[in-house]
Amino acid sequence: MGPSPAKRARKAESGRRLAENRVPLPIAVMQVTTMRIPIETYRIANGLFITFSEDHTAPIVAVNLWYHVGSANEREGRTGFAHLFEHMLFQGSAHVGTNEHFETIQRAGGMLNGSTWLERTNYFETIPSHHLETVLWLEADRMGHLLPGITQQKLDLQRDVVKNERRWSVDNQPYGTWWERLPALCFPTTHPFHHSLIGSMEDLTAASLDDVATFFRTFYTPDNAVLSIAGDFDASAAKAAVERYFAPIPRGPGKPDLPDMSLPPTFGERKREVVADDIVLPRLFLAFRSPVFGTPGYYVASITSAILGMRRGSRLYRALVRGRQVAQDVSAFTFDLAKGADILVIDATARPGIAAEQLELEVEREIDLVVEKGVTEEEVNRARALIEASFVASMQSAGERADQLSRFATFFKNPGLVNEQVDRYRAVRAVDVNTFARDRLGVYNRASLVYIPRADTEETAIAAGGMEAMA
Helix, strand or coil: CCCCHHHHHHHHHHHHHHHHCCCCCCHHHHHCCCCCCCCEEEECCCCCEEEEEECCCCCEEEEEEEECCCHHHCCCCCCCHHHHHHHHCCCCECCECCCHHHHHHHHCCCEEEEEECCCCEEEEEEEEHHHHHHHHHHHHHHHHHCHHHCCHHHHHHHHHHHHHHHHHHHHCCCCCCHHHHHHHHHCCCCCCCCCCCCCCHHHHHHCCHHHHHHHHHHHCCHHHEEEEEEECCCHHHHHHHHHHHHCCCCCCCCCCCCCCCCCCCCCCCCEEEEEEECCCCCEEEEEEEECCCCCHHHHHHHHHHHHHHCCCCCHHHHHHHHHCCCEEEEEEEECCCCCCCEEEEEEEEECCCCCHHHHHHHHHHHHHHHHHHCCCHHHHHHHHHHHHHHHHHHCCCHHHHHHHHHHHHHHHCCHHHHHHHHHHHHCCCHHHHHHHHHHHCCHHHCEEEEEEEHHHHHHHHHHCCCHHHHC
16 A cells, blocks of 8 residues: 555655755755654553654644564565555455545545554555544454455455556566665675565465464554554543543554664675666666664764755765756655664766766766765764754654654654654764775675666677677
């Protein structure tokens, strides 16, 4: 039901394009910005973690439910289950018919969806305030009573939907395989982040009703979930509703532990993969292993990515798009992974007439400059201001606020960390970025995923003596 990995990638890219066209806020504005979100947290007896944030500015409320399960929790031979479940949870439960969850929220004037990631799956609704109890009942019914509503017919239907989604958004989409090829390149084959989030066709075909039931009973339990409510609501009434609908749901049997996910700080070698695709322009994804989300090193990596590729004032945009005009677009971002290791990614698309080799050379030339000569305090201040402006603005949305509360509660059991993010970014200095660049952006911590037009490969093969050379 929710956006696929490729859809999320395109949405993120669209957001970056939009951001590039906005007038940046003056740095001085951000230096005086303060933000303290009111937060209340508690647990009920079955282990469900609840976090509230009241804001009566507008008569809307957001509900966000995170389950601490993602593609990393899938076992070999059953990849794609986390994403498949995102679809299955909208197919009805014991007291809710197929598609009734969607229809109920939409009739109430609300919006809803779900999404899957390597480390979590979430479901979210934003509705007029007086419909809060309806949403809580719907979420509780599928948490506690999903399996009676699941049939072989529903499983077959959603399995086909996911397969079609894969065909459309990954296999037949220009550059669409990058979302699974890049993690596969950056993480060892035995690592939980290595395999495809959307899953393989073979594994989806092999999924049975028993597999579905086992996965649900293991991971979709109150003690493996965080429920966040943000916006215009009364806390005492919300607590009563949560107790009424969620408290009767029993705890789960306990989920299996993930294997050791720790990795060395760098790849220790140069990694490179070239993909011939049905595309017109070459595209480069250059990844670096970086510190996990929430650690002090993460904020340094995030500032570094903003210096390199956030908006039109970034180093890469000024040098490659405006200056030497070898790229028509470039950005940089982190995956924000909270376990094992994160990755910092540069995404650059060549201008017409620019070969992949030249694009890759020019991108790395700019990275080498950062490694060798460092960045200035002024660049760090600009990057910090942009990140802070984006974060503070997003917290004005009830839906985004609820999502961030769930995020910090899920990974760190502390949603109050949302109020510390600005200060953590403000603590980063140029010396920190320059140390990070020397330690993490060098040639032995680079993984290049290069897309080239298939026609270029064919021309090269013909020049080398025939199509046999392509094998």
